[in-house]
Amino acid sequence: MSIAENIKNVRERVNAACLRAGRDPKEVTLISVSKTKPVSMLMEAYEAGERDFGENKEKRPQIPEDAKFHMIGHLQTNKVGQVIDKVVLIHSCDSVHLAEKIEKEAAKRDMIANVLLEVNVAREESKFGMFLEDVIPNLKEIQAFPHVCVKGMMTIAPNVEDAEENRKYFKELYQLYVDIKNKNIDNGTMSVLSMGMTGDFEVAVEEGATMIRVGTGIFGSR
Numbered sequence: 001m002s003i004a005e006n007i008k009n010v011r012e013r014v015n016a017a018c019l020r021a022g023r024d025p026k027e028v029t030l031i032s033v034s035k036t037k038p039v040s041m042l043m044e045a046y047e048a049g050e051r052d053f054g055e056n057k058e059k060r061p062q063i064p065e066d067a068k069f070h071m072i073g074h075l076q077t078n079k080v081g082q083v084i085d086k087v088v089l090i091h092s093c094d095s096v097h098l099a100e101k102i103e104k105e106a107a108k109r110d111m112i113a114n115v116l117l118e119v120n121v122a123r124e125e126s127k128f129g130m131f132l133e134d135v136i137p138n139l140k141e142i143q144a145f146p147h148v149c150v151k152g153m154m155t156i157a158p159n160v161e162d163a164e165e166n167r168k169y170f171k172e173l174y175q176l177y178v179d180i181k182n183k184n185i186d187n188g189t190m191s192v193l194s195m196g197m198t199g200d201f202e203v204a205v206e207e208g209a210t211m212i213r214v215g216t217g218i219f220g221s222r
């Protein structure tokens with residue numbers, strides 16, 4: 001299948017998942033994750049109408065200006081300066097320490113950096129991200145940084161055969177998201193839940209994802 005066909009397929013499945021969950025598909029932003037794929041493939045997705053792209057590195061000067069880049073990979077503190085003004089959202093803010101570095105670099109540029117707190121819901125040793133119980137204390141510390149705005153949370157669920165196994169993790173993160181909003185700990189800034197990838201985005205959408213990050217399902221296997 002072509003990239004355009006893959007995108008159509010993903011979008012149809014998102015729509016069906018929204019229908020099942022009684023949600024409006026407009027609430028769900030599809031982020032195309034190109035990883036190491038060539039720019040020509042990214043352009044195919046662009047031409048099929050996609051505008052949100054997830055990257056691990058800063059890149060893609062060839063892509064038209066209305067494309068939005070999301071930093072989704074692990075971000076080292078020494079790389080913050082290279083990406084901060086090139087992306088609309090950093091999905092991978094996994095510590096207060098990193099947020100502090102983002103604050104410094106954003107202040108230098110007189111800008112506000114939008115971030116998601118990366119949460120390791122399943123507590124996998126191989127993954128980055130804060131544990132669920134650390135999110136609220138960390139959020140409170142990060143809110144003291146005037147140039148960092150926490151827009152929500154992101155998780156990378158375990159790599160499983162059956163997406164249903166990840167439903168519990170998506171539910172847990174959604175529950176925390178709702179708790180934070182209900183207690184108004186977020187000062188009204190939280191509106192994003194970035195969860196769900198090729199193998200499990202339908203379950204994530206059913207459980208409240210507002211952004212899904214799809215690589216293989218659009219660009220083919222790596």
Ligand SMILES: *Cc1c(COP(=O)(O)O)cnc(C)c1O
Nearest residue numbers: 033072197198213214215216217
């Ligand atoms: C690679 C990657 C994705 C996309 O993964 P697929 O399983 O290919 O859809 C999503 N999020 C992050 C953080 C990634 O690194």
